[in-house]
Amino acid sequence: MTDDKTLVSRVLQGDMQAFRLLIGQHERLVAHMIGRLVKNNEEREELCQDVFLKVYEKLSDFSFQSKLSTWVATIAYRHAINWMRKRKMPMTDLAEEDHFKAAFVEEENPESLLSDQDMNGFVMTLVDALPPQYKTILTLYHVDAMSYDEIGQVTGLPEGTVKSYLFRARNLLKEKVKKCIGKEELL
Structure with a gap:
């Protein structure tokens, strides 16, 4: 390299x-x-x-x-x-958590989701349903291993906002996983 x-x-x-x-x-x-x-x-x-x-x-x-x-x-x-x-695609207000909830078809059985895909795939499906900024920050931090400062540079957001969005994204993800599979001990 x-x-x-x-x-x-x-x-x-x-x-x-x-x-x-x-x-x-x-x-x-x-x-x-x-x-x-x-x-x-x-x-x-x-x-x-x-x-x-x-x-x-x-x-x-x-x-x-x-x-x-x-x-x-x-x-x-x-x-x-x-x-x-x-393209006038929705850049949802990050305070609106309804976007996250609306992205799921509630009739889907979580057990079938888990049997159709591995846990990583299931979690990434949940991540994909997050509002764009949450999804981006979560991915940069956990997948690309960027620091708060680096994420701030990429997104143009202050470090405190990056931390806040990351916290919110994790909580949204945690709540959805709990709701879908009913096992709090996973997270």
């Missing part, structure tokens, strides 16, 4: 192999960022490509004030949010 400064320098010098390496190192992160907000496969793929084009275009502006991965994640997050806004 090449260090970020060397990699960026090589890309800026026109080394396309270095850019491929940069994409390879960050494609999972970008896919997570976009995938948490955009459900259509073709649109996700196009948005991911757009993100890496923006990264390439703006790389000369990157000043190493943060980690390269944080900067790339910021571009991906903002690109997905802007895409959602342009």
Whole structure:
């Protein structure tokens, strides 16, 4: 794995192999960022490509004030949010927990959900039903192992808000799991 400064320098010098390496190192992160907000496969793929084009275009502006991965994640997050806004997709008010509740078909039997998928898949289904900002923050923290500060840089939110949203997202998730499977000891 090449260090970020060397990699960026090589890309800026026109080394396309270095850019491929940069994409390879960050494609999972970008896919997570976009995938948490955009459900259509073709649109996700196009948005991911757009993100890496923006990264390439703006790389000369990157000043190493943060980690390269944080900067790339910021571009991906903002690109997905802007895409959602342009399409007038609902960016629910985070105080409204009804969005989370409405995302589930109550007639579904939780036992059948669990038998059809493993527990991770079940939890990710619940995570996908969270409002976009909650889902993004929860994923960045638990899946991508970003710090509060890094999440704040990506989302543009103050650290206290990041902590608050993470707390709310975990509680929403915990309550839904309890309700669906009736076992408090899981969480």
